[in-house]
Amino acid sequence: MQTSSGPDFIGLEEAAAMKTGTRVTFVPGMPAVFSEALKNICFVKGVPLIRVVHPHMGIDKATGKDRQEKLYELTSQTGLPTMFHNEERPRNVWIEQLALAERIGAPGSPSLIPDDFELRSEALGLCAVVMGEDGMVWNMRILIDTPLGRKYGYSEEACSNAPDKVAAVVSLIDRRLEAQEECGSQYLVGKTLTAADVYWATVSISILPPPPEIMPVTQQNKRALEYFAMNSKIPAISKALSPRIENHQRYILTTYCETPAVLGGDPL
Numbered sequence: 001m002q003t004s005s006g007p008d009f010i011g012l013e014e015a016a017a018m019k020t021g022t023r024v025t026f027v028p029g030m031p032a033v034f035s036e037a038l039k040n041i042c043f044v045k046g047v048p049l050i051r052v053v054h055p056h057m058g059i060d061k062a063t064g065k066d067r068q069e070k071l072y073e074l075t076s077q078t079g080l081p082t083m084f085h086n087e088e089r090p091r092n093v094w095i096e097q098l099a100l101a102e103r104i105g106a107p108g109s110p111s112l113i114p115d116d117f118e119l120r121s122e123a124l125g126l127c128a129v130v131m132g133e134d135g136m137v138w139n140m141r142i143l144i145d146t147p148l149g150r151k152y153g154y155s156e157e158a159c160s161n162a163p164d165k166v167a168a169v170v171s172l173i174d175r176r177l178e179a180q181e182e183c184g185s186q187y188l189v190g191k192t193l194t195a196a197d198v199y200w201a202t203v204s205i206s207i208l209p210p211p212p213e214i215m216p217v218t219q220q221n222k223r224a225l226e227y228f229a230m231n232s233k234i235p236a237i238s239k240a241l242s243p244r245i246e247n248h249q250r251y252i253l254t255t256y257c258e259t260p261a262v263l264g265g266d267p268l
């Protein structure tokens with residue numbers, strides 16, 4: 001699977017200095033789930049992205065400086081991704097990034113935040129248990145002891161509770177899809193695509209990796225994809241994953257998102 005012929009990435013300082021365009025940080029070659037999800041949200045909304053290299057955690061050996069010092073200076077945080085649009089303040093949190101994408105989306109693109117407040121509360125509620133603190137991604141990150149996991153409160157106790165919490169979110173999504181099917185909808189909320197479908201389908205790759213036709217393997221993501229595959233076999237998670245979850249993920253990714261995913265980096 002060829003992924004080397006693009007896309008181009010620019011540096012953080014160049015991105016921050018630009019006065020027009022939508023610039024989002026990525027780790028080239030990696031489907032880091034928050035960046036990947038924002039990329040898919042922007043793809044659905046017809047918002048063209050300028051890709052920016054997100055600086056890695058840690059100290060630069062040559063300079064002795066924190067590699068994320070500039071990022072922190074610009075955004076007062078270091079999480080991936082940050083999003084710049086025109087000369088507006090940077091957005092660092094998914095719900096603000098989503099609201100921005102919804103606002104700047106192309107005319108005629110799907111509305112991802114329902115106008116109806118009841119449906120909106122359902123869609124954003126689902127997004128919050130998937131993307132928010134102590135949600136699915138949060139708990140997926142503390143399944144193992146890594147520097148990133150430690151940033152999010154890894155401890156032996158938190159780690160031992162994490163599989164059940166991930167599984168509880170998977171089951172909630174599964175029950176929701178089942179009820180929606182009975183109403184004749186293939187979406188998580190209402191009768192149309194919402195942000196909940198795009199966020200869930202994208203970040204669920206971390207517990208249910210899709211085939212390379214959807215998510216190409218790169219030198220940079222090979223280990224991450226192996227780790228995602230291991231997550232899918234953790235007993236509590238494996239028990240909660242259903243064909244319905246898999247079908248929904250594949251349907252949303254192949255119908256609404258750019259597949260195969262365009263990641264940059266180097267092909268295997």
Ligand SMILES: N[C@@H](CCC(=O)N[C@@H](CS)C(=O)NCC(=O)O)C(=O)O
Pocket residue numbers: 032033034077078079080081092093094095131148151
């Ligand atoms: N702030 C983001 C979360 C993004 C996030 O947690 N990114 C992780 C990688 S999955 C990260 O870069 N963490 C490092 C840090 O926050 O310094 C949001 O809530 O939307």
